[in-house]
Amino acid sequence: MADEVWVVGGGLAGAEAAWQIARAGLDVAVFEMRPQRETGAHRTADLAELVCSNSLGSKLPDRASGVLLNELRALGSLLVRSAEATSVPAGGALAVDRVAFSGEVTRALEDHPRVRIVRQEVREIPDGIGVLASGPLTSPALAASLEGLTGQDNLYFFDALSPIVEAETIDLSIAFRASRYRRGEDEGGDYLNCPMSPDEYGSFVEALVKAERIPLREFETPIESGVRAGAGRYFEGCLPIEVIASRGSESLAFGPLRPVGLIDPRTGRRPHAVVQLRRDNLAGSLYNLVGFQTNLTYPEQKRVFQLIPGLAGARFARYGQMHRNTFVNAPEVILPSLEVRTRPGLFLAGQLTGVEGYLGNIATGLLAGLNAARRSREEPAVVLPPETMLGALCRYVSESPPSEFQPMKANFGILPPLEGAPVRDRRRRNEGHAERSRVSLARAIERSQCA
Numbered sequence: 001m002a003d004e005v006w007v008v009g010g011g012l013a014g015a016e017a018a019w020q021i022a023r024a025g026l027d028v029a030v031f032e033m034r035p036q037r038e039t040g041a042h043r044t045a046d047l048a049e050l051v052c053s054n055s056l057g058s059k060l061p062d063r064a065s066g067v068l069l070n071e072l073r074a075l076g077s078l079l080v081r082s083a084e085a086t087s088v089p090a091g092g093a094l095a096v097d098r099v100a101f102s103g104e105v106t107r108a109l110e111d112h113p114r115v116r117i118v119r120q121e122v123r124e125i126p127d128g129i130g131v132l133a134s135g136p137l138t139s140p141a142l143a144a145s146l147e148g149l150t151g152q153d154n155l156y157f158f159d160a161l162s163p164i165v166e167a168e169t170i171d172l173s174i175a176f177r178a179s180r181y182r183r184g185e186d187e188g189g190d191y192l193n194c195p196m197s198p199d200e201y202g203s204f205v206e207a208l209v210k211a212e213r214i215p216l217r218e219f220e221t222p223i224e225s226g227v228r229a230g231a232g233r234y235f236e237g238c239l240p241i242e243v244i245a246s247r248g249s250e251s252l253a254f255g256p257l258r259p260v261g262l263i264d265p266r267t268g269r270r271p272h273a274v275v276q277l278r279r280d281n282l283a284g285s286l287y288n289l290v291g292f293q294t295n296l297t298y299p300e301q302k303r304v305f306q307l308i309p310g311l312a313g314a315r316f317a318r319y320g321q322m323h324r325n326t327f328v329n330a331p332e333v334i335l336p337s338l339e340v341r342t343r344p345g346l347f348l349a350g351q352l353t354g355v356e357g358y359l360g361n362i363a364t365g366l367l368a369g370l371n372a373a374r375r376s377r378e379e380p381a382v383v384l385p386p387e388t389m390l391g392a393l394c395r396y397v398s399e400s401p402p403s404e405f406q407p408m409k410a411n412f413g414i415l416p417p418l419e420g421a422p423v424r425d426r427r428r429r430n431e432g433h434a435e436r437s438r439v440s441l442a443r444a445i446e447r448s449q450c451a
Contacts, residue, residue, distance in 0.1 A: 013350030013365030020369030180261030256291025
């Protein structure tokens with residue numbers, strides 16, 4: 001390992017980091033423990049496997065994820081290129097065929113002459129220059145090694161996967177095809193929508209709240225000693241559907257089941273609530289229930305979710321499930337360059353840093369890989385301007401008050417204020433942020449030659 005930069009973890013962040021290191025002309029060894037050791041959430045041995053949603057978020061330029069997407073394109077992201085090559089229709093979102101996407105990334109890295117993929121578990125943080133991107137399911141031994149290095153306890157929250165149903169079992173006499181406000185539509189819209197009347201919604205919420213859940217005890221207790229178990233807190237950006245429902249009878253109707261921008265063609269009116277289904281593969285044979293992360297038992301998922309109009313006869317290709325997510329108290333641990341404060345040359349990337357969302361994971365992997373390569377060449381690490389979405393994310397996770405730190409997705413609220421921005425015109429304000437990001441990143445690239 002001495003003559004190579006190393007990357008631990010073959011997920012989104014690790015795969016992107018490895019590509020950037022190899023792209024810089026350096027040899028890189030990627031350590032991925034699958035399939036030698038499974039995680040409980042992954043289904044294949046491919047790199048960059050998507051285990052939750054198949055959407056990377058909005059691709060619209062006036063959305064926060066759209067700004068980050070454009071930054072990643074400018075910085076030469078392999079995973080964004082692969083996502084666009086394997087995309088499926090999803091209105092204004094960049095969604096992918098998850099099997100094709102991970103296959104594309106895996107082949108690109110396997111075929112690169114400077115990349116060596118090692119299928120084994122890493123139990124201790126290696127010496128030398130490298131990127132730790134072991135993800136939300138970091139093995140207990142490696143988590144203990146990280147804890148020993150940083151002097152910080154690892155924190156845990158629980159992440160959840162949405163169910164997937166077979167398209168041919170969706171009742172299209174009830175479900176209708178449309179995107180909200182007809183945004184990005186072709187051929188009638190990219191989402192299937194299951195409309196609910198007030199009575200149907202009420203019956204569904206009642207059943208959902210009372211449904212049996214899978215006990216979390218096995219996730220709360222570490223497999224090995226040396227790593228403290230958290231209290232089983234949920235990340236607010238990825239709450240199980242039953243947890244949202246328990247917060248109030250209309251919480252779903254104003255949350256993931258909100259009907260805004262949709263008209264039921266059978267009635268000509270907006271439904272009381274809508275369950276959206278998004279295509280999960282290129283063939284269009286699978287659809288996932290948008291926002292339906294869950295920890296219900298499998299029999300209860302079948303019973304309760306078949307109460308949704310249009311899904312009475314649905315066959316489930318995958319049920320939802322919960323898994324542990326691990327991240328460090330990043331403001332105590334890393335710099336805005338993603339370098340560990342107490343160990344120069346070691347970079348963290350992905351969900352370990354407290355960055356949330358697929359694009360955030362890819363983005364931190366890109367910056368960590370770029371900076372690991374620069375450290376190998378004895379060049380200073382790059383810190384991106386706070387006016388860029390990636391620069392703002394890295395500053396958030398590295399400079400927030402440690403006692404209040406929580407994971408964060410890309411959003412306009414973490415960017416510096418925009419001078420002269422219209423107070424009430426959100427779209428114009430967002431467009432201003434997007435343009436400022438573009439200009440700031442172009443200057444940073446020219447100054448540091450980081451792309």
